[in-house]
Amino acid sequence: MTDTRRGSIQRLDNIAVVVDDFEAAKAFFGELGLELEGEATVAGDSVDRLIGLTGVRSDIAMMRTPDGHARLELTKYHSPSPLAGDPQAPPNVLGAHRVMFAVKDIDDIVERLRPHGAELLGEVVQHENSYRLCYLRGPAGILVALAEQLG
Missing domain, CATH: 3.10.180.10 (2,3-Dihydroxybiphenyl 1,2-Dioxygenase, domain 1)
Structure with a gap:
């Protein structure tokens, strides 16, 4: 079925997760079989405006599945400091992912x-x-x- 609306989803590009230990997260998902596609540090006015925070500086690593169809973005915030969540939250918490x-x-x-x-x-x-x-x-x-x- 073809979507004839002008604005429509083309694909799921990536899912981002915030991590505290950037290297450990890359190693974990690398061991799972994801391939590191690239890394960057992002900061500046456009990033601040994009995500609605001030003074953003973060490292990102894009990890790609072996088939090339999906990506997982690992994000490590240096500023502002990340907010603590409950790392032991059960899977049935609203908004859980x-x-x-x-x-x-x-x-x-x-x-x-x-x-x-x-x-x-x-x-x-x-x-x-x-x-x-x-x-x-x-x-x-x-x-x-x-x-x-x-x-």
């Missing part, structure tokens, strides 16, 4: 991410005969879901 990745060999990936601070929220479960799934907590409390298609 999680990122889900399709994977092969979910057990291997969970074990490889543990040295990077990953913790299972519950268990790896099988949904019918179609998927094995789990939720992990990653850097800065980011919720990461993994889905391994069966068969």
Whole structure:
């Protein structure tokens, strides 16, 4: 179906998450299989006006999925100082977010991410005969879901 409206979504470009340990977050998502596409420091009037804060200076790293179709932007704020959230907030908090990745060999990936601070929220479960799934907590409390298609 083609959207004939002038203003319409073309694609999901990226999802951004704020992190406190920039290097640890890059290592975590690198171990998961995302590729570092690029890094930059952003600051100045246009950034301030864009996000509605004053005196912004932040580092960003764009991480790309191996298929090239999705990106995760990791953002480390130097100023203004980031506001503390609850890194242990459960997945049912209003406004909560999680990122889900399709994977092969979910057990291997969970074990490889543990040295990077990953913790299972519950268990790896099988949904019918179609998927094995789990939720992990990653850097800065980011919720990461993994889905391994069966068969």
